[in-house]
Amino acid sequence: MTADRMAAETMSEALARAAANSPFLASLIARDPPLAARIAAGDMRRDARLDPDIPVARRLRLERRAVALSVAIGDLAGVFDLTEVTHRLTDFADYALDSAIRAAIDERTPGAEPRGFAALALGKQGSRELNYSSDIDPILIFDPATLPRRAREEPEEAAVRIGRRVVDLLQTRDGDGYVLRVDLRLRPSPEITPIVLPMGAAITYYESQALAWERAAFIRARAAAGDRALGQSFLDEIAPFVWRRGLDFGAIKDIRAMSHRIRDHHSAGQRLGPGYDLKRGRGGIREAEFFAQIHQLIHGGRDPVLRAPATRDALARLAEAGWIAPGDARTLIDSYTLLRTIEHRVQMIDDRQTHALPEGKALDRVARLHGLADDRALIDLLAPHVAQAGRIYDALDDGAPEAFSLASEALAAELSVAGFADGETAAGRVERWRSGRYPALRSPAARDALEAVLPVIMPALATAPDPAAALLRLDAMLERLSSAVNIFRLLEARPGLATQLAAILSHAAPLADALGRRPALLDGLIDSSAFDDVGTVAELVAAMRENGAVDYQGQLDQVRHIVGERRFALGAQIVVGAADPLAVSAGYARVAEAAIEVIAAATVADFAERHGHVPDSELVVVAYGRLGGAALTHASDLDLVYLFTGDFRAESDGAKPLGATLYYNRLAQRLTAALSVPTAAGPLYEIDTRLRPSGNQGPLVVSLDSFAQYQRTDAWSWEHMALTRARGVFGSAATRAGVAAVIADVLATSHPERDIVADASAMRIEMATHKPPRGAFDAKLSQGGLVDLEFTVHIAQLLHRRGFDPNLGIAIDALVGDGLLPAPLRPAHDLLTRLLVTTRLVAPEVDEPSAATKALIARALGLADWAAVVAAFAETRHEVEQAWSATTGRMTTEQDDG
Incomplete structure (x- = not known):
């Protein structure tokens, strides 16, 4: 045939x-x-x-x-x-x-x-x-x-x-x-509204007043007809x-509630059999749709790939991205396909908009239209699909724990059972929240959200590494919030997130402070994007520019948002043990470098609108210190030096022209303010410009030629030590290369050996006098700490004019390879840097950490316990002290003999 x-x-x-x-x-x-x-x-x-x-x-x-x-x-x-x-x-x-x-x-x-x-x-x-x-x-x-x-x-x-x-x-x-x-x-x-809406009024409504189900409806919206x-x-x-990066988890709860109301309203059609509602019944078409839409609303704001309008496409993409189990996606897709097909059979009978399986012989007719023998065969075909889809959708409800008691004594007992060593103190804190004393907890919606989340957050805090610290920091965070509803709904919807939050609150006061200013930072923990690598400088620059803000302040705010997100994420990686502190330190530096590039470009453009440009000239930003070495901590300030190229006698070409020197000094002042002044979008960095030629006594900006001349003829030994970690972070590629050439030339020049060693020793003594260690575990300022290590490296570099690289680890490797420094200095550098990066976040005052924080520090250093940390720190300091003594003593002896 x-x-x-x-x-x-x-x-x-x-x-x-x-x-x-x-x-x-x-x-x-x-x-x-x-x-x-x-x-x-x-x-x-x-x-x-x-x-x-x-x-x-x-x-x-x-x-x-x-x-x-x-x-x-x-x-x-x-x-x-x-x-x-x-x-x-x-x-x-x-x-x-x-x-x-x-x-x-x-x-x-x-x-x-x-x-x-x-x-x-x-x-x-x-x-x-x-x-x-x-x-x-x-x-x-x-x-x-x-x-x-x-x-x-x-x-x-x-x-x-x-x-x-x-x-x-x-x-x-x-x-x-x-x-x-x-x-x-x-x-x-x-x-009350006309059947056709003016576009402006409609936009205003959806941006300010729309309900949760209206957001969900627009997941599948499309310009279909007329003026497309x-x-x-x-x-x-x-x-x-529709697609919010900072998700309103109250919306998710509303969508689930809507599903329950549909089940209740159509209760007669919930059970499979004659009269079963293929659309609204348990395990029906609507539940597959809602399942997809809920996950799309959670993750689609950050991942545009998930914004598929069609239900089966959405389920497939959610599975591919790892947000739902592939087996669940396949089950729901198969169920949806079959139920939609049978729905069509039902509607073909009389061209009626119905979704219910008919009664009696009419059901036989639907079965035969589908090619089945009778109604029993149709029900048997549907049964496993409906049951499996219903179970998957039901699993969205996590079975929220029972609410805590309102009575003080009973509440204290419940919190003691939950794990708090002092149930009465914890109960007092909860009663303080319930009283509405804080502005964020006064509205009925906030109190409802608080009661819903208490059974989730309190057990998480009780079992946190440091429950008392976590509870106090949560209290301080709530006191600063303007609204707590969304963060409560978020934690209620994602109980696992409460455990991570409790760990952050236990250990990292800076991260708790950041959450108090911006609760949406928790969003990165929902989809685990906070634990991803922050990306290259180029990728970070693109992210900081992606919102297309055209006005200067909008650009600055976008940078602040991205910097806040990435710094929080990097800190969270240390707290939960998701990354090596050395990698986190490099990540902090890339975030700062990207912020400088974007803000400097925006500031230059904004400044030029009034004052124009200086012909054949540009601003250059040179990073020193830890930023120059691409290894920041959470608390690092940025050591910057501003230069400009071209003729200092030139004048800008704008409506209000300025001479080059005045032009760039005013521009640099604006850039420093843009990088450091806190705004509603959050803080950025403390800026230190004292490493510029002549320090605070000199102008804020000098020409590249003046910088080169100063470094060759007038700079002190300590300034050349600082120069070993300098590199350009803003300016054209050609100009950065020119700066690098000047630095390399200066560092390659022979310097009197006695001056280098004596000056470094004197400077170290002065630093120890004015900046003593802040505690027994100050990895930077303690004797044998990072400062002594850095000084040892810089002396060797300047004496031998070798091993120059802004990255201290790479410089040490080169000097060790040349036999100029002992091999143990590289592991010493790594341990001290890991300790510094970690303690700056979880023990910023370098006091005796809590037992829980000691365990975190040990994990971050890759050591078994706190005793191993103490031993390794002592041994490392001894290695550095020996290298420092050998370097300064040997060089001094050689110079005296000469």
């Missing part, structure tokens, strides 16, 4: 099954034998349009009948899969809606283009998943400035009349049937409302 003959028989069998079991399809076959014959022959064209001269209302109805029959037979014959079925139905709906809009505008203003009036498809039309007898749920918007209208007619009046005519053309029934049922109730406040450019611009405007 040929393929064509097999296809023809398949179509004929599907037509016969349709005629026998579907009164609606049987009537279509009887009314249009030529259409039935064409379908039987395998002609399933998508674009079979009728003569455009036929009045639009009749033409669309006839075309709808053709689509209804061809799609149904293609579905029943197995020629069309579910995707093809829903796409054909949706494409026709888009075409019909667009045709109705064009006709409605043309009737009122003949010849006018359909500008200024758009239909946004929501729901299944938006995701191209329309079912066989769907309503469409568009939102109609208009632009008063471009909408065609009659003379002396207000735009609002014209838009409403066009909208009414569109609805009339599509859903009024006549002898040819209808085209589409139109439901406009998804628009804001449908009981207008519709797309509207969707682009409200995209941040």
Whole structure:
């Protein structure tokens, strides 16, 4: 049998099954034998349009009948899969809606283009998943400035009349049937708003007042008809409302609550059997949709790949990204596909918008339409899919613990059982929160959210490494917050996050302070992005510029947001043991370097708007110290030196010209302020410019030529020691190379040996006098600490004019390789740096850490316990002291003998 003959028989069998079991399809076959014959022959064209001269209302109805029959037979014959079925139905709906809009505008203003009036498809039309007898749920918007209208007619009046005519053309029934049922109730406040909304008012509503379910609805929104450019611009405007980086977990709770209300309202259709609601029943179509949408709302703000409108696409992408189990995704996709297919069978019977399995013999008819023997076979086919989908959706509810008691004594007892050593003190803290003493805890919504999260957060705090410290820091954080609702809902929705938060609160006061200013920093812990590498400098620069802010302050705020996120993430990596502190230190430096590049470029551009540019000249930023060496801590300030190239006698070319020296000094002052002044978006860095030529006595900015001359003739030994870690971090590539050449030339020049050793020794003594160690475990200032190590390295570099590299670890490796320093100095550098980076975050005052923090420090150093830390620190300091003594003593002896 040929393929064509097999296809023809398949179509004929599907037509016969349709005629026998579907009164609606049987009537279509009887009314249009030529259409039935064409379908039987395998002609399933998508674009079979009728003569455009036929009045639009009749033409669309006839075309709808053709689509209804061809799609149904293609579905029943197995020629069309579910995707093809829903796409054909949706494409026709888009075409019909667009045709109705064009006709409605043309009737009122003949010849006018359909500008200024758009239909946004929501729901299944938006995701191209329309079912066989769907309503469409568009939102109609208009632009008063471009909408065609009659003379002396207000735009609002014209838009409403066009909208009414569109609805009339599509859903009024006549002898040819209808085209589409139109439901406009998804628009804001449908009981009081006009059926067509002005674009500006709609944007304002969605950005400021919209409810959680309205956000979820726009996951599947699409500009479908009319002025599509207008519709797309509207969707682009409200995209941040739909896809928020800082997620409102109250919205997720609302969506779950909506699902429960649907189950309750349609309780009769929850159990599988006759009357089961394929859409709203337990394990039904809606639960697969909600499951996908909840996860999309959680993760889609940070990962645009997840913003797939269609349910099955969304589930697949969520599984690929690792946010849901692949098995769960496959189960829900299979269930969704089968239930949607059976839903179509139910709707084919009488062309009714129903989702419930019928009773009695009517259910047999649905089964036979699907090619099954009877109703029992249909229920058996559905049963495992419904059960598995229901279980997966039910798992979204984590089974929240019972609320804590309101009575003081009972609460203290409950908290003691939860793990607090002092239940009464912990209970007193909870009662303080319940009293509404803090502004963030005064509203009814905040108190409700507090009660919901207490059973989650309090056990996490009780079992934290340092429960007392964690509780106090949480209290301090709540005292500073302006609103606590979202952070409570977030923790309630993600109980595992409470454990990480408790660890952060136990150990890291700087991170707790950052959370108090900006609770949305926790978002990075939701999807574990906080534990990713922060990226290269180029990637960080791109992230800091990605919001497209055009005004100067907007650019600065974007940088502050990104810096805050990345510094918090790097600190969290240390707290939870997700990264080596050496890698974190390098990450801190890359974040700072990117911030300098973006803010400096923005400041230069903003300054130039008034003062222009100095011809053949540019600003250069040189990093010294730990930033120069690409190894910052959480608390590091930035040692910067500002230079400029070109002729210092030149003048800028702007509306208010300045001489080059004054120009760059004012520009550098603005840059220092931009990098250091705290704003509502958060703080950045402390800036130290004292390493510039002549220190605080010299100008803030000098020319590159002056810098080179000073370093060659006037700089002190300590300034050359500092120069060993200097590198350009802002300026053109050619200019940075020029700075590097000057530095290399200066450092390669011979210097008197006695001066270097004597000057370094004197400077170290002075530093020890004025900046003594802050505690027994000060990795930087203790005798044998990082300062002694750095001085030892710099003396060797300057004496031998070798091993120059701003990165101290690389410099040590080169000097050890040349036999100029002992091999133990590299592991000494690594241990001291790990200790410094860790303690600056978790024990910034370098007091005796708590037992829990001691364990964290040991883990960060890769050691077994605190005793091992103490021993390793003592041994390392001894190695550094020996190297320092050998370097200064040997060199002094050699010079005296000479």
